[in-house]
Amino acid sequence: MRKQFPKTIQELMKQDERLIILLGDIGVFGFRQSFSQYSNRIYNIGILEQSTIGVAAGLAIQGLIPVVHTIAPFIVERALEQLKLDFAYQQLGGNFVSVGASYDYAALGCTHHCPADVGILKNIPEMEIVLPGSAEEFDNLFKQSYANGHPTYFRLSEQSNAKSFPVKFGHGIIIKKGSRATVLAIGSMLDRVMEACREIDVTILYYTTLTPFDSEILKSNCESNKIVVCEPYYSGALAYDISNIFTERRINLLSIGIPRQFLRKYGHIDEHDKYLGLDAEGIKEKITNFIDN
Amino acid sequence: MKKIKENIIRIAHQANEGHIPSAFSILDLVVVLYEKGLVNEKKENRFILSKGHGSLALYSVLAKYNVFDSKELFSFGRYNSNFGGHPDRTKLNSVEASTGSLGHGFPIAVGMAIGEKIKKTNHKIYVIIGDGEANEGTIWESALLASHHKLNNLYCIVDFNHSTDRALELGDLEAKFIAFGWKTICINGHDHQEIRQAYLHSETDKPVVIIAETIKGYGCKIMENNPEWHHKSPTVDELEFLINDLY
Numbered sequence: 315m316r317k318q319f320p321k322t323i324q325e326l327m328k329q330d331e332r333l334i335i336l337l338g339d340i341g342v343f344g345f346r347q348s349f350s351q352y353s354n355r356i357y358n359i360g361i362l363e364q365s366t367i368g369v370a371a372g373l374a375i376q377g378l379i380p381v382v383h384t385i386a387p388f389i390v391e392r393a394l395e396q397l398k399l400d401f402a403y404q405q406l407g408g409n410f411v412s413v414g415a416s417y418d419y420a421a422l423g424c425t426h427h428c429p430a431d432v433g434i435l436k437n438i439p440e441m442e443i444v445l446p447g448s449a450e451e452f453d454n455l456f457k458q459s460y461a462n463g464h465p466t467y468f469r470l471s472e473q474s475n476a477k478s479f480p481v482k483f484g485h486g487i488i489i490k491k492g493s494r495a496t497v498l499a500i501g502s503m504l505d506r507v508m509e510a511c512r513e514i515d516v517t518i519l520y521y522t523t524l525t526p527f528d529s530e531i532l533k534s535n536c537e538s539n540k541i542v543v544c545e546p547y548y549s550g551a552l553a554y555d556i557s558n559i560f561t562e563r564r565i566n567l568l569s570i571g572i573p574r575q576f577l578r579k580y581g582h583i584d585e586h587d588k589y590l591g592l593d594a595e596g597i598k599e600k601i602t603n604f605i606d607n
Numbered sequence: 608m609k610k611i612k613e614n615i616i617r618i619a620h621q622a623n624e625g626h627i628p629s630a631f632s633i634l635d636l637v638v639v640l641y642e643k644g645l646v647n648e649k650k651e652n653r654f655i656l657s658k659g660h661g662s663l664a665l666y667s668v669l670a671k672y673n674v675f676d677s678k679e680l681f682s683f684g685r686y687n688s689n690f691g692g693h694p695d696r697t698k699l700n701s702v703e704a705s706t707g708s709l710g711h712g713f714p715i716a717v718g719m720a721i722g723e724k725i726k727k728t729n730h731k732i733y734v735i736i737g738d739g740e741a742n743e744g745t746i747w748e749s750a751l752l753a754s755h756h757k758l759n760n761l762y763c764i765v766d767f768n769h770s771t772d773r774a775l776e777l778g779d780l781e782a783k784f785i786a787f788g789w790k791t792i793c794i795n796g797h798d799h800q801e802i803r804q805a806y807l808h809s810e811t812d813k814p815v816v817i818i819a820e821t822i823k824g825y826g827c828k829i830m831e832n833n834p835e836w837h838h839k840s841p842t843v844d845e846l847e848f849l850i851n852d853l854y
Contacts, residue, residue, distance in 0.1 A: 334725065354725055360755075365714040365748035372718020375696075375703060378725065380718075395708060400715060404696055404705050 315470040316413055318449035320344040322456050323381065327352050330461065334373050336366055338384030340413070363388045367396035367410075374406040379461055385419070386412035386428035386469065390435060401465035402440045408465050409456070415445075415471040415502075416547055416572060421580040429572040432524060433551040435467055442466040443524040445501030445546070450478035451522055458483040471546065472583060473502040481522045486531040489518035494605045495540035496532065498552070500524065503544040503592075510598035516542075516605070527555040539564060542601055545571040546592075568604045570597055608634065609853050611671060612826050614680070615663045616841060616849050622684035623840045624692055628824030628833070630664035632768045632796075633735055636819055637661075637668045639802040640733055648674065648701065651730045653719060655704045657712025658737035658766060659693035660838075665702070666690050674701050710743030712736070713763065717749045720761040720814075733806070735764045739771035741780070747787070753814040754788030761814040762806065763789075766796065768823040770834070784816045796821035827852050 324347055327333050335356040337345065348356045359366050363384060370380035382389065389410050390397070401408050412431070419426040435441050442464050446452035452470065459466055462483075479487050489499070489508065492515040499507035499520050511518060517535050521528065532541075543552050549571030556567060572590060579586070587593045591600060612631060619625030637656075640646045646654045656665050663683070670677035682688035689698040693707030703719070706712040716734035723730045736746060753761050767780065777783070781791045790810045794801040796819025805817040823837075824830030829852050841849050 357721075360752070362745075362748035362752070364710075365717070365745045365752060368711055368714025368745060368749070369718035369721065369752065371704070372715040372720070373722045373725075374718075375715065376719055376722030376726065378722055396711065396714075399705065399708055400711055 315446060315449045315452045315474060316341075316472070317344065318452050319383070319411060319470060320348065322453045324348050326457065326460065327355060330379070331355075332377065332379045332461070334378045334380050336370055336380060336382045338363060338366060338382070338388065340384055363393045364396050367393040368400050370408050371396070371400035371404065371406055374401070374408050379407060379409070381409040381411060381460070383411045385414040385426060386431050387414070387426065390428060390431040390467070394434065397435070397441065397465065398438050402438045405440065406465065407461070407463040409460050409468065410465070411468045411470060413470050415469050417577055417583060417586045418472040420577075420582055420586055423580065424576055424578070427577055429548045431467070431469065432545070432547040436525065436551050436554065440464060441525060443469070444483070444522060445469045445471070445524060446481070446522055447475040447501045447504050447520070448478040449474065451481045454481055455483050455522060469501070471502045473546070475502060475505045479520060484523045484526045484528060486528040487520040488531065488535060489520050491535070492516040493538060495538050495542055495601070496536045497542045497544060497601065498532070500543070500545040503546050506592070506594045506597055507544045509594035510601060514598070514601060514605070516601070524552065527552070529555070529559045532556070533559055536565075540566045540605055542568045542570060542604060544597060545569065548572050548574050566604075568600065570600050608638070608826065611667045612853050613850050614677065615667055616846065618663060618680050618683045619840045620846050621681055624684040625663050625840060626660040626692070626838050627663065628830045628836050629658065629661040629737070630667070631825045631827060631830065632821045632823045633658070633661045633766050634664045634668070634825070635797045635799060636735060636764055636766065636802060636821075637664050638671070639799050639806060641668050641672050645806060646733060653703050653730070653732055655706070655712045655716045655719070655732070655734040656694055657706055657716065657734050658709065658740050659706030659712065661735070661766075662690070662692060662694045665694055669701055709737070709740040710745035714745050714749045716761060716763070717753050717758065720753065720758040721756060723760050724756070724758070729760070731760045731762060733762045733764065735766055738765060738767045738769060738777055738780070739774070741765065741777055742771065742775050750784065750787040750789065757812045758814045759810040759812055762817060763814065764817045764819055766821050767818050768821040770823045770832075770837070780818055784818070789814050789816045791816050791818060793818045794820070797825055826854060828854070
């Protein structure tokens with residue numbers, strides 16, 4: 315996904331003169347072609363995330379379409395108030411593309427972990443949230459939504475699914491139908507969920523857009539009263555959306571995501587996944603226990 | 608000016624809300640922006656009130672130049688009003704940016720100035736920040752950015768009323784902006800002639816900071832430099848007393 319991002323931008327910059335790129339001193343080499351061809355529309359703005367979001371809002375007021383890129387915690391956590399007030403409240407359009415999802419940068423420690431991003435941004439009204447599952451899906455989703463006039467957060471992960479799906483912004487996809495539970499696989503979790511549920515009789519819905527949340531597909535594909543959300547960030551971020559759908563029906567909900575704790579170990583993504591039970595084996599065990607009880 | 612100040616006091620009294628001394632501190636600076644159309648509804652040159660709590664000054668000046676009826680201002684702070692304690696671009700077309708949380712309007716102004724450069728216009732962006740607001744890190748981040756990108760179309764006006772010296776003194780503000788690569792102009796922030804000249808100053812490759820020495824609560828002796836009045840609305844008993852104190 316990270317490598318696809320500059321390719322997508324390069325292609326769009328050619329077509330859309332409103333597109334302005336602000337890099338927080340990362341990814342500069344990857345964007346070298348854009349720097350060479352569109353030097354007045356791409357900036358290595360520096361390491362000043364709060365002001366960068368404000369500057370992006372100023373560009374949006376001028377009718378331009380800003381794309382801000384840096385590591386997840388520095389967009390979402392350091393510049394949270396700017397995302398909330400400068401963009402979402404003021405109803406300005408802009409794109410915030412992060413790398414370093416959850417513990418992608420596991421060995422760099424807590425400062426570079428960001429499993430809270432989706433939960434935090436879910437609390438900002440009008441902030442769109444997109445978690446592509448592959449490079450191709452990022453390309454599609456970004457092209458569909460970058461100019462839609464809303465602030466949109468794109469979370470690029472180091473983990474990709476093996477296969478890309480024909481994703482549509484704001485819509486989920488039915489991967490398979492079953493009867494014992496409905497499992498929501500979010501972004502890069504899909505491969506693991508498919509592996510975990512290979513022999514389990516469940517419906518799998520694949521979500522790459524979390525806000526706006528596709529309520530219809532869930533409402534229409536939830537016969538069992540049991541819902542499992544497999545999410546690659548702090549668990550529980552979708553509980554509000556799901557509970558709003560089923561106000562007149564009793565639902566059992568299991569969130570399989572990162573527990574709300576500091577991750578004090580280093581290592582690699584896979585090690586954390588395994589330790590937290592977020593590999594296919596761990597997910598299978600949790601889902602099996604849930605639907606059997 | 609006296610009549611505008613009287614209205615501001617009456618509006619704040621009626622709403623039981625408003626930062627009157629902050630509005631008086633910047634009133635001259637805002638009037639000069641609009642009086643001869645330097646900033647107008649055509650949105651060529653544009654103005655951002657980064658210290659949003661001075662909103663009563665902005666609303667009053669816009670009403671003075673007939674952007675809307677001054678009677679509307681008496682809805683200030685009410686549930687359905689377009690006029691809140693901080694200006695809101697989602698409610699008023701003449702407000703460029705919703706501000707209130709300090710340190711937000713200035714980076715937005717920098718972005719707008721960059722936007723004008725990208726669009727290759729000669730339009731200018733004026734922004735008023737408070738000296739207390741200059742405690743915020745984003746002010747200095749943005750100051751770095753503006754000089755690095757040679758934003759000679761950006762005019763930052765510092766309402767230097769020293770009200771937060773009690774917390775954190777800014778020291779030699781001019782030297783700080785010079786060190787950040789800005790053209791500095793120091794003026795009396797209540798002298799219209801000096802303000803006008805500063806606004807029309809032209810630079811080739813630097814942003815301009817206008818350090819305006821002001822008096823918080825200017826024009827009402829009781830309020831001047833009196834922190835008690837920072838966010839206080841006059842009671843019925845105080846109302847006429849304050850109005851009679853205006854000069």
